[in-house]
Each structure stands twice: as structure tokens, then as C-alpha cells.
Amino acid sequence: MFDFEKGRIRFIRGGKYPHCHGIFIEDEIRTFIDPASDEKKLLAIHHERPIQVIINSHGHEDHFLYNSRFPDASLWVHELDAPGYRDINLFFNLFFDPEDVGEEEMTRWQNFFRDVVKYEPREPDRFLKDGDILDFGETRAKALHTPGHCPGHLCFHFQEEKILFLSDLDFVKAGPY
Ligand SMILES: [Zn+2]
Structure with a gap:
């Protein structure tokens, strides 16, 4: 079912935009990091036993794409990105320049957020800070605040398993992020 696993960490391949790769931590606290990969797979895992935390x-x-499918899970994010979860207009203000985006394109985006993302305003339950140790039971991860791509961008270091989840930090031609 998983492309890669180590300890209690399961890697779920997401493919390309609007999806991303994500992680399922199959531990005491069942957790998804970036639930935006494979909707069917994510829901199947959730139906086995509910996901308690989404990060x-x-x-x-393309990282919170399926957050709305897990309304009862706690949401953990960096505080600097919090406005975008609270209010769709704050999200658009953060990432869309009205001068660049015409009315037609804006309507397309609004439809996407309504029909695909099924965006629901949400107050994060926990703000993650640089150096926080996240304890899932047997699995531990250290949150690393890595701003640049996004003010609140986080990476996660699973020291025991020697895994570093880099999210959108990618050293490709398009740039250092
Ligand atoms: Zn991104």
C-alpha cells in the first residue's frame, strides 16, 4: 500500500500539482503530514482508525488539499501561515496579487477551492515552532522552521529513522525552493 516505510512512517506518493507527497505516521497518535496525496488512500486509512492530527x-x-476531509483531527501548523487557514480571503490576499490575476482566473480559483479543496475556515489547534519535538508515541519528529518558500514553511526531522521531510524545499532548476 505504501511506496516507502520505515519504523512507523509511511510515505504516500502524491504525483503532481494539485497534489504533493505526504506522510502517514501509524503510531499512537495517527497523523498525516500534508494530506494532499491520494484521497482514496487517505480516507481508507482514516476509516481503519480515525486520524487524530493533521500537520x-x-x-x-497543494499541501492542505484534503484537510477538509478530516474535520475532527487537530490541525498543527506554523503560526505565520495561520491566516490562510482561518479565512479564504486572507489566503487569497497572501498569495494572489489582484493586479496579476484577472477576474476570470480568480473565478476559476474560487471554484477550485469550493469544489476540489472544499475549503472550510479553520482555526489551527497548535502552532509549531522551530525545534519543537513532536511526539506521536514511538515516533518523534523535530520541527524545523525553514521560511522562504512560505513564511511558515516547516521541515520535519525523524532522527531515529534518519528521515528528513523537506516538503517544498527542492534544489531544482526552478530555484532553491
Ligand atoms: Zn508550496
Whole structure:
């Protein structure tokens, strides 16, 4: 079912935009990091036993795509990206320049957020800070605040398993992020 697993960490491949790769931590506290990969797979895992925590590495739609499918889970994010979860207009203000985006394109985006993302305003339950140790039971991860791509961008270091989840930090031609 998983492309890669180590300890209690399961990697779920997401493919390309509007999806991203994500992690399922199958531990005492069942957790998704970036639930935006494979909707069917995510829901199947959730139906086995409910997901208790969802973590977003940052506030881009291709990382919180399926947050709304887990309304009862606690949401953990960096505080600097919090406005985008609270209010769709704050999200658009953060990432869309009205001068660049015409009315037609804006309507397309609004439809996408209504029909695909099924955006629901949400107050995060926990703000993650640089150096926080997240304890899921047997699994521990250290949150690393890595701003640049997004003010609240986070990476997660699973020291025991020697895994570093980099999210959108990618050293490709398009740039250092
Ligand atoms: Zn991003």
C-alpha cells in the first residue's frame, strides 16, 4: 500500500500539482503530514482508525488539499501561515496579487477551492515552532522552521529513522525552493 516505510512512517506518493507527497505516521497518535496525496488512500486509512492530527508543512493548497476531509483531527501548523487557514480571503490576499490575476482566473480559483479543496475556515489547534519535538508515541519528529518558500514553511526531522521531510524545499532548476 505504501511506496516507502520505515519504523512507523509511511510515505504516500502524491504525483503532481494539485497534489504533493505526504506522510502517514501509524503510531499512537495517527497523523498525516500534508494530506494532499491520494484521497482514496487517505480516507481508507482514516476509516481503519480515525486520524487524530493533521500537520501542514506550509499553507499552500497543494499541501492542505484534503484537510477538509478530516474535520475532527487537530490541525498543527506554523503560526505565520495561520491566516490562510482561518479565512479564504486572507489566503487569497497572501498569495494572489489582484493586479496579476484577472477576474476570470480568480473565478476559476474560487471554484477550485469550493469544489476540489472544499475549503472550510479553520482555526489551527497548535502552532509549531522551530525545534519543537513532536511526539506521536514511538515516533518523534523535530520541527524545523525553514521560511522562504512560505513564511511558515516547516521541515520535519525523524532522527531515529534518519528521515528528513523537506516538503517544498527542492534544489531544482526552478530555484532553491
Ligand atoms: Zn508550496
